[in-house]
Amino acid sequence: MSYYCDRYPIIEKKSISKDTFSMTIYAPEPAKAAHAGQFATISAPGFTLRRPISICEFSRSKGTLRFVFEVRGKGTEAISLLNPGDNLDVLAPLGNGFTVPDTARRVILVGGGIGVPPLLALAKKLGDRSTAILGFRDYSRIILADEFEKYGANTAICTDDGSVGYHGLVTEPLSNTLKNVGADLVCACGPMPMLNAIAKVCAENDVPCKVSMEQRMGCGVGACVVCSCLTVRNGQEYYSRVCKDGPVFDAKEVKFNG
Amino acid sequence: MADLSVKIAGVEFPNPVIAASGTYGNGECFTDLYPLSRLGGVSCKGMTIEPKMGNIPPRIAETPSGILNSVGLQNIGVHGFIDYYLPTLKEEGNVIIANVAGATIDDYIAAAEALDNTDVDMIELNISCPNVKAGGATWGVTCEGAASVTKAVRAATSKPLIVKLTPNVTNITEIAKAVEAEGADSISLINTLLGMRIDIRTKRPILHNNVGGLSGPAVFPVAVRMVWQCYNAVKIPIIGMGGISTWEDAVEMMLAGATAIQMGTAIFTDPWSPIKVIEGLNDYMDKNGIKSLSEITGQVKPY
Numbered sequence: 001m002s003y004y005c006d007r008y009p010i011i012e013k014k015s016i017s018k019d020t021f022s023m024t025i026y027a028p029e030p031a032k033a034a035h036a037g038q039f040a041t042i043s044a045p046g047f048t049l050r051r052p053i054s055i056c057e058f059s060r061s062k063g064t065l066r067f068v069f070e071v072r073g074k075g076t077e078a079i080s081l082l083n084p085g086d087n088l089d090v091l092a093p094l095g096n097g098f099t100v101p102d103t104a105r106r107v108i109l110v111g112g113g114i115g116v117p118p119l120l121a122l123a124k125k126l127g128d129r130s131t132a133i134l135g136f137r138d139y140s141r142i143i144l145a146d147e148f149e150k151y152g153a154n155t156a157i158c159t160d161d162g163s164v165g166y167h168g169l170v171t172e173p174l175s176n177t178l179k180n181v182g183a184d185l186v187c188a189c190g191p192m193p194m195l196n197a198i199a200k201v202c203a204e205n206d207v208p209c210k211v212s213m214e215q216r217m218g219c220g221v222g223a224c225v226v227c228s229c230l231t232v233r234n235g236q237e238y239y240s241r242v243c244k245d246g247p248v249f250d251a252k253e254v255k256f257n258g
Numbered sequence: 259m260a261d262l263s264v265k266i267a268g269v270e271f272p273n274p275v276i277a278a279s280g281t282y283g284n285g286e287c288f289t290d291l292y293p294l295s296r297l298g299g300v301s302c303k304g305m306t307i308e309p310k311m312g313n314i315p316p317r318i319a320e321t322p323s324g325i326l327n328s329v330g331l332q333n334i335g336v337h338g339f340i341d342y343y344l345p346t347l348k349e350e351g352n353v354i355i356a357n358v359a360g361a362t363i364d365d366y367i368a369a370a371e372a373l374d375n376t377d378v379d380m381i382e383l384n385i386s387c388p389n390v391k392a393g394g395a396t397w398g399v400t401c402e403g404a405a406s407v408t409k410a411v412r413a414a415t416s417k418p419l420i421v422k423l424t425p426n427v428t429n430i431t432e433i434a435k436a437v438e439a440e441g442a443d444s445i446s447l448i449n450t451l452l453g454m455r456i457d458i459r460t461k462r463p464i465l466h467n468n469v470g471g472l473s474g475p476a477v478f479p480v481a482v483r484m485v486w487q488c489y490n491a492v493k494i495p496i497i498g499m500g501g502i503s504t505w506e507d508a509v510e511m512m513l514a515g516a517t518a519i520q521m522g523t524a525i526f527t528d529p530w531s532p533i534k535v536i537e538g539l540n541d542y543m544d545k546n547g548i549k550s551l552s553e554i555t556g557q558v559k560p561y
Contacts, residue, residue: 003290216319218526224318
């Protein structure tokens with residue numbers, strides 16, 4: 001695994017829902033090295049800290065990386081103001097992505113809100129071996145669902161207000177699917193309470209679960225030890241680095257309330 | 259190519275740019291971009307005699323032109339460092355500086371003794387970490403504390419000793435003089451300035467530790483001022499740090515009195531920044547006919 005840091009041209013930018021942008025860069029070396037579930041840090045013009053943003057898709061043949069990100073503050077807003085023709089200062093690919101054993105025939109991808117994008121690269125890889133359960137606040141926040149379907153994932157949408165699809169949390173359809181059909185692996189990304197709930201459902205159904213964690217980050221490459229996630233291995237609790245040891249962890253190793 | 263080398267306490271650095279403790283791991287994290295040997299040296303992650311778990315996250319917050327951090331010295335312990343990281347550092351890096359922290363004087367002594375017969379080139383005594391309750395900065399904020407820990411560690415090791423000073427004091431020159439008198443070979447400054455950010459929606463501090471250390475370009479003028487004051491107060495060489503992100507900043511810090519510099523937060527903004535500073539210093543020397551960086555150290559012409 002290796003990463004690169006350079007300025008790469010933006011070749012496409014789209015607004016895909018309220019405050020959410022899709023940006024594609026031409027970055028052949030990072031694209032070649034990338035795996036589903038990895039992330040990049042992107043320099044926000046005028047800000048000290050680079051913003052960690054998940055890699056939504058990559059194409060080794062086209063040499064492209066795609067990011068889908070939400071404007072959450074002034075830093076992501078500054079990035080969103082860049083346009084095709086501008087360069088994006090990107091450090092990527094970083095961290096450990098989702099590893100899916102070849103023997104896994106049915107993989108459930110569970111995403112919540114802006115946690116959905118990194119799962120798309122996985123759907124692209126797995127095709128009809130994947131089922132996607134995607135949760136959003138309401139209809140206006142739905143992103144990428146059609147693209148999951150395009151890649152062959154059997155896709156279900158949940159909304160908090162019931163405006164589209166299943167009315168409620170992703171955990172209910174997940175629980176039903178695990179009970180009725182089963183799965184070899186669940187891969188999840190989203191807010192911490194959602195991941196905690198998904199991990200519980202998976203544990204109850206004895207299905208392995210990988211979660212992609214989030215934390216305020218510094219260097220992005222394991223040097224500064226600020227993006228800590230409390231984990232437990234062999235009975236020993238310690239702070240892992242989300243950027244370097246994660247962002248994808250085995251759910252059993254994560255202490256969600258730590 | 260200009261001769262960028264500098265010498266501190268008999269230790270030769272091929273160039274004056276050192277990665278600051280806590281921002282560069284133990285030299286292993288940025289080698290995908292450039293080899294460790296490009297840097298003059300690396301000050302390793304602050305280490306304690308026993309491993310430390312560190313503070314509860316969040317441990318970082320952004321500020322105007324800077325960051326606050328409250329890592330709390332998470333590290334694998336001096337012996338873990340020696341066994342796990344030091345062999346590679348020795349093989350791949352230039353000057354290796356072990357940054358040592360402790361809660362008690364005995365902790366500092368034990369760590370210094372453990373490092374004494376190793377490949378570490380220098381010890382940087384961290385008496386200025388603002389993020390741990392016991393130890394760290396509690397030693398660095400009084401002349402007596404700073405002097406006593408310097409004296410004890412001086413007796414415990416034959417390695418060249420750098421003492422890293424905290425800016426969170428009334429008069430940093432008094433601390434500098436106190437550690438010089440007890441045998442420090444060099445001082446490095448500044449560590450971070452104690453700060454705080456609050457999320458106005460939740461009314462919670464952004465850092466779980468409530469407070470943390472401010473670094474980055476925001477602190478640069480404070481660092482320049484303190485390096486200049488210390489340069490006028492002590493004879494031992496100074497390693498200047500605090501918000502350096504460009505070669506111009508490095509020159510400014512040297513004019514104020516630094517023999518070498520450390521870079522930290524700038525690496526988070528741009529991992530290439532130390533290399534850019536080295537290249538910029540090289541061009542600056544070539545263009546101005548400077549044969550040695552010692553020609554500019556302390557050469558500010560104050561009014």
